Amino acid sequence: ETGVTQSPTHLIKTRGQQVTLRCSSQSGHNTVSWYQQALGQGPQFIFQYYREEENGRGNFPPRFSGLQFPNYSSELNVNALELDDSALYLCASSQGTANYGYTFGSGTRLTVV
Amino acid sequence: AQSVSQHNHHVILSEAASLELGCNYSYGGTVNLFWYVQYPGQHLQLLLKYFSGDPLVKGIKGFEAEFIKSKFSFNLRKPSVQWSDTAEYFCAVPEGNTPLVFGKGTRLSVIA
Numbered sequence: 724e725t726g727v728t729q730s731p732t733h734l735i736k737t738r739g740q741q742v743t744l745r746c747s748s749q750s751g752h753n754t755v756s757w758y759q760q761a762l763g764q765g766p767q768f769i770f771q772y773y774r775e776e777e778n779g780r781g782n783f784p785p786r787f788s789g790l791q792f793p794n795y796s797s798e799l800n801v802n803a804l805e806l807d808d809s810a811l812y813l814c815a816s817s818q819g820t821a822n823y824g825y826t827f828g829s830g831t832r833l834t835v836v
Numbered sequence: 837a838q839s840v841s842q843h844n845h846h847v848i849l850s851e852a853a854s855l856e857l858g859c860n861y862s863y864g865g866t867v868n869l870f871w872y873v874q875y876p877g878q879h880l881q882l883l884l885k886y887f888s889g890d891p892l893v894k895g896i897k898g899f900e901a902e903f904i905k906s907k908f909s910f911n912l913r914k915p916s917v918q919w920s921d922t923a924e925y926f927c928a929v930p931e932g933n934t935p936l937v938f939g940k941g942t943r944l945s946v947i948a
Contacts, residue, residue, distance in 0.1 A: 727879070756935045765840075765926050765938030766880070779933030813880065815935070823868060825935065827880040 727816050727828035735834045736804050742833060744799045746814030749826045755797040757789060758813040760830070766813055772797055773820050801833075809835045838862055838931035842939035849917050849946050857912040857942045859901075859927030869910040870928040870936065871901055880926070886910065897921070922946045 728747045736742050748755050754773045758766035768781035772791035786802040795816070801808055811832050815825040839862040849855060861867060871883040884895025891903040901912045910927060924943050928936040 758936075758938075763940070765842075765928075765940045766936070767938070768934045768936065771933070771935055779935070781934060815880075817935075820935070823870070823885065823930070823935075825882070827872075829877075829879040 727814055727826050729812075729814050729828035729831050731831060732829070733832045733834075735836060738804055738806060738835055740804050741800065741802045742804060744801075744812050744814075744831045744833070746797045746799070746816075746828060748795045748797065748814075748816030752816035752818050752826070753795050754817045754820050755791055755795065756815045756817075756825070757797070757799050758815065759783070759808075760811040760813055761807075762810070769799065769812075771820070778820060804835045806835050809833060838929055838934075838937050840927050840929055840937055840939035842925075842927055842942050844942045845940070846943045846945070849944070851919055851946055851948055852916045855912070855914040855917045855921070855944070857925055857927075857944070859910045859912065859939060860908050861910070861927075861929050862908070868930055869901075869903060871895065871899070871910075871912050872926045872928060872938075874924045874926065874941075876923065883912070883925075917944070917946050919946045919948060 756771040757769040760766040771779040775791045788800045791797045811830040813830045814828045817825045841860045869886040872880045886893045886903045924941045926941045927939045
């Protein structure tokens with residue numbers, strides 16, 4: 724059973740640019756959620772996708788958007804990057820939305836300069 | 837909205853010392869509670885979870901946690917820590933459409 728893989732592992736972007744982060748869910752999982760973990764903080768929920776539809780969103784502006792594909796992999800897109808977007812972005816997959824068997828990826832470290 | 841408080845930001849212990857990390861959540865009702873661990877350079881891993889039943893929950897690697905409803909608490913314990921327990925520990929609770937609301941985490945450093 725493969726785990727959750729995220730790419731890239733590290734990324735440096737300039738303020739105002741756009742970025743796409745990718746996540747491959749664990750085999751058999753159809754739900755993907757994304758989190759932002761700023762330095763010294765706990766992960767904060769961005770949004771969740773279930774069967775290609777967004778079905779939950781945290782307190783993040785619309786410039787944070789996402790997609791889930793038929794194979795249940797997912798993308799997180801962030802437009803008009805700001806310095807405060809610098810963080811570790813985590814992806815977690817699960818089987819369904821009420822099953823708490825989340826598997827986390829190792830994250831993408833985004834630095835905005 | 838649900839919030840999770842972890843009051844210990846950084847804990848430093850000697851090997852074989854006992855560990856207790858505090859976790860409080862903001863309101864009751866039916867709660868599911870989790871502790872996750874993040875070892876240096878690794879992904880978040882589930883240590884243990886509470887859904888219902890016995891309030892004393894046993895997890896992996898000798899960790900346990902006790903759910904005390906009257907105190908809105910779910911503290912993590914381990915009788916004797918090892919150097920390999922050095923990690924960041926997060927308490928979390930689901931709320932509505934939010935799969936997990938995390939606390940800020942407690943960094944545990946175990947020294948020889």
